[in-house]
Amino acid sequence: MNLNNIYELRWKVLPPLAGVAMIGMAALALVTAPTEVIEGDVQRLLYVHLPSALASYFAFSVTAVCSILFLLKRDFKWDSAAQGAAVVGLIFTLLTLITGSLWGKPIWGVYWQWDPRITTTLILFLIFSAYLIARKSSSLDSDKSARFCSIYAIIGFLDIPLIHMSVRWWRTLHPQPIIAKLNPALPDEMLLVTLFSVLAVILVAAWFITLGVETELLSQRLLKLRAIAKINISEKS
Amino acid sequence: MQDLAIETNCLTRRYDGLPALNKVSIQIASGSRIALLGNNGSGKTTLLTILSTLLQSSGGSARILGYDVAKKTTALRNIIGVIRHQPMLYENFSPIEDLELFAKIYQVPDSDERIKKLLTSVEIWHLRDEMIGTFSRGQKQRLMIAKSLLHKPKVLLLDEPEIGLDQDGLRVLDQLILMNAEEGSTPVTVLAATHREERVDTWATGFVRLERGQIIETTLSKDNL
Amino acid sequence: MSEIGFLFAGFAVFWAGMFTYLVILQVKIRNLQSQIDLLENIIENHDEV
Amino acid sequence: MNLSTQLQIGGKLLNANLKQAWRDKTNWITAGMFAVTALLLYSFAFNLTTGLVRNLLPGVIWTVFLFSGIFATGQSFQHDRQNGILDALKISPIHPMTIYIAKTLANILMLLLIEFALLLGATILFSEPLFTPQLLLIVTIGTIGYTALSTLLSAINLDQNNGGLLLPVLALPLLVPLLIASVEATSASLQQEAGTAPWILLLSLFTIWSTAIATLMFPLAD
Numbered sequence: 001m002n003l004n005n006i007y008e009l010r011w012k013v014l015p016p017l018a019g020v021a022m023i024g025m026a027a028l029a030l031v032t033a034p035t036e037v038i039e040g041d042v043q044r045l046l047y048v049h050l051p052s053a054l055a056s057y058f059a060f061s062v063t064a065v066c067s068i069l070f071l072l073k074r075d076f077k078w079d080s081a082a083q084g085a086a087v088v089g090l091i092f093t094l095l096t097l098i099t100g101s102l103w104g105k106p107i108w109g110v111y112w113q114w115d116p117r118i119t120t121t122l123i124l125f126l127i128f129s130a131y132l133i134a135r136k137s138s139s140l141d142s143d144k145s146a147r148f149c150s151i152y153a154i155i156g157f158l159d160i161p162l163i164h165m166s167v168r169w170w171r172t173l174h175p176q177p178i179i180a181k182l183n184p185a186l187p188d189e190m191l192l193v194t195l196f197s198v199l200a201v202i203l204v205a206a207w208f209i210t211l212g213v214e215t216e217l218l219s220q221r222l223l224k225l226r227a228i229a230k231i232n233i234s235e236k237s
Numbered sequence: 238m239q240d241l242a243i244e245t246n247c248l249t250r251r252y253d254g255l256p257a258l259n260k261v262s263i264q265i266a267s268g269s270r271i272a273l274l275g276n277n278g279s280g281k282t283t284l285l286t287i288l289s290t291l292l293q294s295s296g297g298s299a300r301i302l303g304y305d306v307a308k309k310t311t312a313l314r315n316i317i318g319v320i321r322h323q324p325m326l327y328e329n330f331s332p333i334e335d336l337e338l339f340a341k342i343y344q345v346p347d348s349d350e351r352i353k354k355l356l357t358s359v360e361i362w363h364l365r366d367e368m369i370g371t372f373s374r375g376q377k378q379r380l381m382i383a384k385s386l387l388h389k390p391k392v393l394l395l396d397e398p399e400i401g402l403d404q405d406g407l408r409v410l411d412q413l414i415l416m417n418a419e420e421g422s423t424p425v426t427v428l429a430a431t432h433r434e435e436r437v438d439t440w441a442t443g444f445v446r447l448e449r450g451q452i453i454e455t456t457l458s459k460d461n462l
Numbered sequence: 463m464s465e466i467g468f469l470f471a472g473f474a475v476f477w478a479g480m481f482t483y484l485v486i487l488q489v490k491i492r493n494l495q496s497q498i499d500l501l502e503n504i505i506e507n508h509d510e511v
Numbered sequence: 512m513n514l515s516t517q518l519q520i521g522g523k524l525l526n527a528n529l530k531q532a533w534r535d536k537t538n539w540i541t542a543g544m545f546a547v548t549a550l551l552l553y554s555f556a557f558n559l560t561t562g563l564v565r566n567l568l569p570g571v572i573w574t575v576f577l578f579s580g581i582f583a584t585g586q587s588f589q590h591d592r593q594n595g596i597l598d599a600l601k602i603s604p605i606h607p608m609t610i611y612i613a614k615t616l617a618n619i620l621m622l623l624l625i626e627f628a629l630l631l632g633a634t635i636l637f638s639e640p641l642f643t644p645q646l647l648l649i650v651t652i653g654t655i656g657y658t659a660l661s662t663l664l665s666a667i668n669l670d671q672n673n674g675g676l677l678l679p680v681l682a683l684p685l686l687v688p689l690l691i692a693s694v695e696a697t698s699a700s701l702q703q704e705a706g707t708a709p710w711i712l713l714l715s716l717f718t719i720w721s722t723a724i725a726t727l728m729f730p731l732a733d
Contacts, residue, residue, distance in 0.1 A: 325595030
């Protein structure tokens with residue numbers, strides 16, 4: 001069974017699997033998982049926050065890989081895939097930031113903290129927003145724009161470790177009130193629930209990416225058909 | 238049998254889904270001079286741009302003297318001379334400065350001699366130290382003729398080389414490029430897009446006519462070479 | 463807001479965000495598909511003429 | 512074509528780029544003007560004559576440098592593209608990386624000229640020792656880093672109408688690590704406290720990283 005056949009199965013496999021996993025995840029996160037001693041029930045936000053963050057990384061790495069493939073093969077289907085994945089990545093980044101702030105308010109007392117991870121995530125959000133703005137503001141079928149955006153996405157993705165390092169140093173080299181981000185080793189049950197949530201959200205992200213890619217591919221196809229229709233009509237007249 | 242200088246096979250290029258060049262297959266023998274005819278938007282420039290390695294084709298293949306155009310090798314780039322629609326010149330350089338840089342890039346031996354000879358042939362030697370930005374279109378075009386011949390290319394890809402040229406300039410163009418009459422040069426293959434169909438008879442050994450990205454008429458007679 | 467409130471808000475945003483995106487995508491795909499079908503029809507009919 | 516001829520040609524091309532930049536100064540004068548105006552504006556807004564200068568100067572210097580630099584270099588290939596020179600170079604046997612490196616080096620040299628002049632001016636205006644070897648080193652490394660990226664981005668025009676304007680804005684998010692590292696290194700250098708080293712290290716890391724990536728990517732952008 002080759003890769004194409006597996007990809008053909010996406011509509012049959014992904015939606016039900018992702019759906020069931022998500023419902024299971026909600027039940028596990030809200031009911032089964034034990035209440036955290038220090039943070040209380042708010043800690044349960046971790047089960048959507050962490051998976052969202054991982055899902056966004058997953059989506060952005062798909063964008064980066066597809067961008068490389070586009071540059072090598074110059075096939076627009078890879079450009080479509082990169083765009084579709086970038087949108088999904090942005091949505092999960094946004095969800096990560098929102099759930100993070102909602103967790104931060106009761107625990108830290110503020111919604112926003114210039115913590116290394118949060119700041120990195122924000123910058124990631126900015127980079128890929130810029131990528132999408134650039135891509136959407138230019139012609140869908142333009143070789144140049146697609147190349148520019150692919151290069152931008154690759155650089156942006158490779159920038160992540162550096163951003164993280166710089167933000168972390170920036171925050172830690174400065175004397176400032178230490179905010180304890182208590183993250184002791186999670187108890188076994190919590191760990192299991194977390195792992196399951198990660199799996200569920202990644203499944204959803206994969207499903208969304210396939211849907212997003214489908215949309216972009218259809219847009220490309222529509223563009224081509226419009227062009228053909230234009231030729232036909234002009235030939236008739 | 239004669240070598241093929243330019244050979245394309247189902248060459249296709251699409252913009253915004255529209256084919257600008259649609260499965261074009263031509264074979265041009267070495268040493269022939271082919272006029273590329275057709276209306277605006279017929280795909281002439283696209284074909285020449287792909288052949289000069291500036292544009293990726295969407296499908297099909299093209300070879301110049303056996304070198305695959307898509308591979309963009311140094312060897313290929315050393316043997317093509319190109320004149321595009323737009324002059325390719327440093328506006329704030331003098332002709333000498335511009336040509337000296339490109340002589341270096343193409344590793345032209347005895348470059349000073351060569352530059353002087355070419356600038357004299359195109360009759361702008363007296364303008365050698367003026368800024369190119371102050372030139373008229375015709376003067377720039379003459380300089381482009383010199384520049385395209387600088388490294389003694391074997392294949393010339395010209396996009397409307399007549400632009401801006403007066404009667405005198407056309408004579409220079411015919412002598413140097415279209416008639417291959419440059420002193421001591423081996424026959425060069427020429428593929429030139431042109432709108433001046435009345436002039437084609439004077440220099441071309443054959444022609445290709447494009448319409449909407451497809452070949453509709455060809456005469457690649459080799460006998461009158 | 464109570465702790466439960468924050469928890470609820472977080473989950474609500476998470477689920478709502480996903481559902482919204484899903485719905486938007488489905489609508490988009492449907493629209494694109496219908497336009498494509500329309501154009502394909504036009505082109506086919508055109509060929510017959 | 513071997514490396515030494517490539518280097519020779521690169522040198523010639525760098526020379527040509529510098530000559531071109533020198534003769535057509537519009538871009539660079541605009542960048543310089545922008546920097547001077549911004550500096551003036553900051554000095555009014557933050558009242559830079561008070562003793563608090565040292566805390567604010569790093570941020571001031573780098574926002575001014577980065578913005579003026581990106582605006583100037585973001586257009587650097589634009590000119591070559593408009594008069595067809597980029598095409599002439601692309602069809603020539605020169606290696607794309609050589610084209611990129613020659614252009615980047617020319618940009619770096621022009622920017623350093625402007626930046627050093629500004630530092631000298633700021634030294635006098637704010638009576639702060641800004642023209643120190645350490646600071647010049649930091650400015651040089653930082654400038655190489657951001658010029659490498661913005662020159663690469665300027666090589667491809669996104670769209671004829673808005674590409675030129677959009678470009679500098681797009682480059683900024685990618686330059687966050689550079690901005691943080693430069694500001695911190697500058698600040699540490701001004702306060703003469705320990706801690707300059709890690710920032711210079713990060714800055715160098717960013718510069719090496721972005722130069723390498725950009726050089727490798729440029730042929731693909733072709």
